[in-house]
Amino acid sequence: MVALHVGIISFNSCFPCLPGSRLLRLRFTKRKSSSVAAMSEDPIREWILSEGxxxxxTKISSIGGGCINLASRYDTDAGSFFVKTNRSIGPSMFEGEALGLGAMYETRTIRVPKPFKVGPLPAGGSYIIMEFIEFGAFRGNQSVLGRKLAEMHKAGKSxxxxxxxxxNTIGSTPQINTWTSDWIEFYGEHRLGYQLKLALDQYGDTSICQKGQRLVKNMAPLFENIVIEPCxxxxxxxxxxxxxxKNGEPVILDPACYYGHSEAEFGMSWCAGFGGSFYNAYFEVMPKQLGFEKRRDLYMLYHYLNHYNLFGSGYRSSAMSIIDDYLRLLNV
Incomplete structure (x- = not known):
């Protein structure tokens, strides 16, 4: 959902809320005790001036914030760092983000900001420190993005x-990632099923929950004659x-990573602006599977349901329309 990096502003939605040298260690030991105490009260500063x-x-600049996190740029004599903080949520959210960034970074395919440190803030909340990436003036070449993303899917296996x-989280919604051997079961229970239950609990929406569960129980034919590998x-x-x-290479950030069917990556395509050159380049590396077009809306449904749960009824009709279309298609 919504993010600006450089800063990265992590909203997670289409719409806004509707490593220390010996010299350095010696230098620390010469500090007065009051300075050491102050350092221990600022873990971000402490990490940057030691392991960083x-x-x-030299400068700390606020680069925005959103419904979830605040973002800052720390300029130093060793380069710049990007820092996100959250004053109310513990480290688990940023730990999930860091593990996702790390997993994508390790594929050595598409560029992502390298995560450095996650931890709690002394007064409550948490922080994440990561590589600061200077962005270019444009989003970059769509065909390069498609190819690089496909290379990541191909390299990142489980x-x-x-x-x-x-x-982890999708926006501020918990995203359950319990390991499951069967994709249909995983997507039905931990993606669609979880969101449908949230809609029932939050809005008492029995109609969308009951119809959605009918779809979950009967969606297996949409996956016939394909082999799904965890990507x-x-x-x-x-x-x-x-x-x-700044060199024009694509960068992706603010992830909600997991290993799943590669097509599920396009679930936010209604809010991504992917064009023909993107898909052509992607499918040259990861060939299109039989029935791709029939499953596309099924993967969008997860994100429409999440937007419904996060932002309200403005997204309900889109989610319900997808569910109704599939119930007619499957004749259930």
């Missing part, structure tokens, strides 16, 4: 099945989470 290999922070090592997914790929660096 900086000797001084032998554990579908899921992720930790639960590393960004998980929340819309236009605000896509940019390019």
């Amino acid at each position: 290999k900086a000797t001084q922070i 032998e554990k099945g579908f899921g992720f090592d930790v639960d 590393l997914l960004h998980g929340d790929l819309w236009s605000g989470n896509i940019s390019s660096d």
Whole structure:
């Protein structure tokens, strides 16, 4: 959902809310005790001036914030760092983000900001420190983005099945990533089923919940005659989470990673602006599977339901329309 990086502003929606040297260690030991105490009360500053290999922070700039996190740029004599903080949520959310960024980074395919450190804030809340990427003036070449994303999907595989090592969040909604051997079961229970239950609990929406569950129980024919391998997914790929660096290379950020069917990556395509050159380049690396067009809306449904749960009834009709269309298609 919504993100601006450089800053990265993590809203997660289409719409806004509707490593230390010996010299350095010696330098620390010469500080007065009051300074040491102050350092321990600021873990972000402490990390940057030790493991971050900086000797001084020259400037701290606020680069925005959203419904969920605040973002800052820390300029130092060792380069710049990007920092997100949240004053009310513990480290688990940023730990999930860091693990996702790390997994994508390790594929050595598409550029993502390298995560450095996650931790709690002394007064409550949490922070994440990561690589600061200077963005270019344009989003970058769509065909390069498509090819790089497909290369990530091809390189990022899991032998554990579908899921992720930790639960994370899609926006501020919990995203359950319990390892599951069967994709239809995983998507039905931990993606659509979870969102449908939220709609029932939050709005008392029995109609969308009951119809949605009928779809979940009968959607297997949409996956006939294909083999689904777990691929590393960004998980929340819309236009605000896509940019390019100053060299024009694509950058993706603010992930909600898990291992899933590669087609599920396009669930936010209604808010991503992918064009023909993107899909042509993607399918040259990851060939299109039989029935792709019939499953496309099924993967959009997860994100429409999440927007409904996060932002209200403005997204309900889109979710219900998809459910009704599939119930007619499947004749159930």
